[in-house]
Amino acid sequence: MPMTLPAAEARIRREVPAAEAGIDDALLQTINLMATVLAARRDVGASADAGQAVLMRLAKTQNSLIEAQCGILRAHSELRKAGEIHGIGDDGTCPPSAIDGYKIAA
Structure with a gap:
């Protein structure tokens, strides 16, 4: 059965923020892991290398995740357009870069 416009709108409104948050979570986890590796190296007295x-x-990996953030923000902007x-307005969840046309890194 094909998806209706209201059903598509509802799913997209749920899934876009979830995708953005997922990338944020992954980035935070890699940052935490890097901090742990650095602390372990320091605390056990390992050499700098x-x-x-x-x-x-x-x-x-962090750089790739930041690029992914840019990609999802660009997708968010295109979805908003x-x-x-199709006459579907912003519900206030669009980030400023998607709303105000701020340049998002390519």
């Missing part, structure tokens, strides 16, 4: 490859991979075309 111990775990460096891990830290570099975590930094790349599509909503305007």
